Each structure stands twice: as structure tokens, then as C-alpha cells.
Amino acid sequence: MAKLQAIRGMNDILPENSLSWQYLEAAFQRVVRRFGYQEIRFPILEQTQLFKRSIGEVTDIVEKEMYSFDDRNGDNLSLRPEGTAGCVRAADQHGLLYNQQQRLWYQGPMFRHERPQKGRYRQFHQFGVEAFGMPGPDIDVEVLQVAATLWAELGLAEYLQLELNNIGSAEDRKIYGAALTEFLQSREDQLDDDARNRMHTNPMRVLDSKNPDVQAALAGAPELDEFVNEESKEHYAELQALLSASGISFIENPRLVRGLDYYNNCVYEWTTDTLGAQGAVCGGGRYDGLVAQLGGRQTLACGFAIGIERLVLMLDSLEKIPAAALQPIDIYVTCIGDRVTKQTLALAQAIRTTCPDLGVISHCGGGKFNGQLKRAFNSGAKLAVILERDGDSATDLQTARIRVLDDSAATETHEISAIPAKVAEILEISAS
Ligand code: HAM
Numbered sequence: 001m002a003k004l005q006a007i008r009g010m011n012d013i014l015p016e017n018s019l020s021w022q023y024l025e026a027a028f029q030r031v032v033r034r035f036g037y038q039e040i041r042f043p044i045l046e047q048t049q050l051f052k053r054s055i056g057e058v059t060d061i062v063e064k065e066m067y068s069f070d071d072r073n074g075d076n077l078s079l080r081p082e083g084t085a086g087c088v089r090a091a092d093q094h095g096l097l098y099n100q101q102q103r104l105w106y107q108g109p110m111f112r113h114e115r116p117q118k119g120r121y122r123q124f125h126q127f128g129v130e131a132f133g134m135p136g137p138d139i140d141v142e143v144l145q146v147a148a149t150l151w152a153e154l155g156l157a158e159y160l161q162l163e164l165n166n167i168g169s170a171e172d173r174k175i176y177g178a179a180l181t182e183f184l185q186s187r188e189d190q191l192d193d194d195a196r197n198r199m200h201t202n203p204m205r206v207l208d209s210k211n212p213d214v215q216a217a218l219a220g221a222p223e224l225d226e227f228v229n230e231e232s233k234e235h236y237a238e239l240q241a242l243l244s245a246s247g248i249s250f251i252e253n254p255r256l257v258r259g260l261d262y263y264n265n266c267v268y269e270w271t272t273d274t275l276g277a278q279g280a281v282c283g284g285g286r287y288d289g290l291v292a293q294l295g296g297r298q299t300l301a302c303g304f305a306i307g308i309e310r311l312v313l314m315l316d317s318l319e320k321i322p323a324a325a326l327q328p329i330d331i332y333v334t335c336i337g338d339r340v341t342k343q344t345l346a347l348a349q350a351i352r353t354t355c356p357d358l359g360v361i362s363h364c365g366g367g368k369f370n371g372q373l374k375r376a377f378n379s380g381a382k383l384a385v386i387l388e389r390d391g392d393s394a395t396d397l398q399t400a401r402i403r404v405l406d407d408s409a410a411t412e413t414h415e416i417s418a419i420p421a422k423v424a425e426i427l428e429i430s431a432s
Contacts, residue, residue, distance in 0.1 A: 009114070009122030011309075020312050023325040024154070025107065028127045028306075031150045035142065037103040037129060042090040044109065048078040054085040054290055056261025058202040065112040079111035082260070083128040083305055084287065085294075091132065092296040101133035107308070119278030119310050129284075130303035136286060137239035140266055140302050141246055147270060147282055147304060148248050154311075155320045160270045160281060162248065165256040166236040168228035169264050170289055176227035177203050183221050190217035204257050225254060232265050239266055262287040268304070274314055281314070282306040330358040330383065331423060332376035332405075336369050337389030343397055344387050347416060351385070354420035354431045377405055383423055386411065402426065 006012055013021060032039075048068050055061050067079040080086050083106050091097050091104065107127045114120055129146055131139050144162070151157040167173060180203040188196060195206045195214045204224075209215060243250055250268075258267045267285030275281075284304025291299035315321050331351060335344035348362035361379055363372050369388065376384040386401040400419055401411040404426070414422050424431035 009116035125308040128305040162250040163253040332381040
């Protein structure tokens with residue numbers, strides 16, 4: 001019978017790769033903690049309505065990419081395609097948004113039925129940051145500082161570029177959309193079917209068309225910028241001034257509209273040219289209308305999400321992860337001969353107590369000296385502690401040997417009780 005395989009576009013993360021993920025997760029959590037953000041966890045499944053009402057009915061995500069189904073009660077549910085909607089739903093449901101400021105973060109899997117390719121998957125993972133109750137632009141800059149600090153921490157700052165745009169208010173976009181529809185109608189014969197459909201439902205998405213004929217037809221189209229209200233423009237100008245003062249460089253991209261409907265004022269993406277086609281590593285902006293749109297009180301909000309797979313791809317291909325983070329085993333304790341098991345388990349445990357930051361494997365499953373030593377080398381450990389009894393004896397071993405697992409086969413012998421302190425000394429770490 002054929003073996004079952006994982007679903008296309010949904011990846012297993014194997015032990016050798018999970019070390020990169022752990023490194024990145026630890027860095028992200030350190031950074032958000034430094035900025036005073038607190039973690040929120042919310043379900044992977046929500047009512048489909050939540051995503052329709054927040055991301056927008058006429059978006060690629062809602063129209064084509066959601067994993068939606070009726071459950072056994074007939075409720076229509078969807079796997080979350082992103083985190084902002086669930087974060088807002090959870091925070092509002094539990095009263096976190098009422099007259100309060102909140103700085104929240106989350107991480108976890110998201111699901112979109114897109115065409116899989118490098119950097120684009122059907123189950124992917126995001127780190128997200130959402131801030132509530134502040135008008136900005138100070139908070140917008142703070143949120144961008146969180147991302148910039150992470151890039152610096154990971155050694156990726158020079159590979160990432162911040163692109164900004166101001167998309168104004170929902171009202172501005174409505175008026176702009178009407179002007180754009182009128183313009184597109186005048187060129188209807190030059191559009192493809194997709195653009196002709198979008199022209200009435202979500203004309204701004206026509207601007208993203210990959211079809212060169214459609215792009216040609218767009219020449220001379222009205223620009224969103226001309227329709228943006230004065231207050232938005234002031235916010236945007238101040239944001240740019242604060243970013244420059246904070247040393248965060250950016251470029252303006254008037255074509256950046258984002259694929260989710262809830263944004264207003266500033267939107268942004270951090271992009272890289274190190275990943276090929278899927279160059280957006282982080283996207284976000286303000287979404288001051290979303291909480292009210294979902295039935296809560298009017299609450300100002302902004303945030304971003306980072307694609308973890310894309311960041312891991314960057315870290316791996318640019319070799320930015322320190323070797324130590326990719327090597328979780330430090331010491332391998334062998335167990336050779338009769339009646340050594342009890343002492344091996346005890347010594348490995350004593351080393352763990354003395355050196356709590358080290359990874360210590362206690363050999364299990366018996367076997368000969370050479371086989372165990374080979375496992376020690378293969379584990380990537382720096383040291384082997386060799387507990388070995390040759391021949392038969394009823395008494396406990398008094399000594400063990402330490403071998404540095406490099407090309408020299410030299411060993412040094414010590415009293416077993418002295419071994420934990422000795423390995424700490426050799427590895428130059430402080431013993432507790
Ligand atoms: P988004 O731009 O749809 O925004 O996704 C954010 C990031 O998730 C992208 O920049 C990308 O790195 C990653 N990503 C998206 N789709 C995929 C995929 N199929 N495979 C791999 N990575 C992917 C949002 O999701 C908003 N909720 C961000 C936000 C938070 N806005 C305000 N707060």
C-alpha cells in the first residue's frame with residue numbers, strides 16, 4: 001500500500017531545521033519582550049465570517065485561498081489565513097481593548113491555499129505584533145522599530161528594505177475606487193476578464209495585475225495619492241520624519257496597496273531580493289476601523305506580521321545562524337560493559353545539574369566501545385565522557401575518561417565525582 005504523504009504545501013520541520021526555527025523564535029521573543037509586548041494565543045479555527053468581515057469579501061485570501069468547511073454542527077469555519085482578525089476578536093471578546101492601550105504579539109501557523117513555491121506554502125507561520133489604543137505615528141514607528149531591531153539582532157538589516165505607502169482612509173479609497181472604475185470603464189476593451197471583473201468589485205486590485213496589456217491600459221490612471229485626506233498626509237509626513245530620526249531608512253512605493261482590506265493610512269512591507277519571487281518578509285500597517293467593523297468600540301490599531309519560513313530561508317542561505325545554535329549536543333556519556341548503567345545515568349544527570357545549559361546525552365541501548373564512540377561523534381558533541389568497565393567486577397567504577405571529540409584520540413582520566421566540574425572547565429563555561 002502506498003505510504004501517505006504530507007499535504008502539498010504543508011511542510012514537516014525536521015530536527016535539523018527546527019534548530020534554525022528555535023534560534024529565530026528565541027530572537028523574536030527577546031526583542032518583543034524588550035519592547036514590552038505581551039503574548040496572546042488564539043485558536044487556529046474561527047468562524048469564516050470573521051475573516052470575511054475583516055480581510056474583505058473581494059480579496060484573493062477570502063475568495064480563493066481559505067480552508068473553509070462546515071463542521072458537524074453545520075457551522076462554517078475556516079483555518080486562519082492570518083493572525084490580525086483572530087487577535088482582534090480575542091482581545092475584544094475579553095475586554096482588553098476597552099479604553100486601554102495594548103501591545104500584543106503572537107506566533108503560529110496560518111493557512112492559505114496558494115500555489116506552493118519556494119517561500120510560499122499552504123501552511124506557513126507568522127510572528128505578529130499588534131498595538132491597540134494609540135493614534136500614532138509614534139506607535140507606528142515603535143512597531144517598525146521592533147522589526148528593525150529583529151533584523152539587526154539576526155544580522156539581516158542590510159538585506160531588508162522598508163517600503164512605505166499612504167493609502168488614506170476607507171472613505172478616500174471609496175472615492176478613489178469610483179474614479180478608478182470610471183477610468184477603467186473607458187479602457188474596458190484593453191482589459192482582461194480578471195481586470196474587467198475586478199473593475200467593479202475591487203478596482204484597486206487591478207493595479208496589481210501581472211498582465212502587461214492591463215498595465216499598459218493603466219497609463220494615466222488616477223493616483224491614490226491625489227485622493228488622500230489632509231490628516232492622513234500629516235500623519236504620514238510625521239511618520240517619515242520620526243523614522244528618519246530613528247535611523248530607519250525607507251523608500252516610498254505608491255503601488256503598495258496590500259492584499260487585505262482593513263488597512264488605512266500607512267501600510268508597509270519589508271522586502272528582500274535574496275529570496276527570489278517571494279521577497280516580502282514582513283507586512284503591516286494601521287487598521288483603525290477593524291475593531292469597530294467587527295462589532296467592538298472604535299479602537300485605533302496598527303501592527304505587522306513576519307513570514308517565519310521566509311526569514312528562516314534567509315538566515316540559512318546567508319549563513320547567519322551561529323554554529324553553536326545549530327549544535328544542541330555538547331556531551332555524550334558512554335555506557336560500556338556490565339553494571340555501568342546506574343553510574344552512567346547518575347553521571348550524565350550530575351553534569352546536567354552542574355552545567356544546566358549543556359545538552360548531555362546518556363548512551364542507551366548497550367553496544368560495544370567503537371559503536372558508542374561513533375554515536376558520540378555523530379551526535380556532534382564536543383566531548384565524550386567514557387564510562388567503561390572491562391571485565392567483570394562487583395564494585396562501582398571510580399574513574400571515567402574525558403575525550404575531546406576531535407582528531408586526537410587523547411583522553412584524560414578523573415575521579416567520577418570530579419567530572420562535572422572538569423567538563424565545565426574544558427568547555428569554558430561557569431558551573432552552577
Ligand atoms: P500578509 O502580508 O498577508 O499580512 O502576511 C505577512 C507575511 O506573511 C508576508 O510578508 C509573508 O512573509 C508571510 N506570508 C504570507 N503568505 C505566505 C505564504 N503563503 N507562505 C509563506 N509566507 C507567507 C498579514 O497577514 C497581516 N495580518 C499582517 C498584519 C498584522 N497587519 C497588521 N497586523
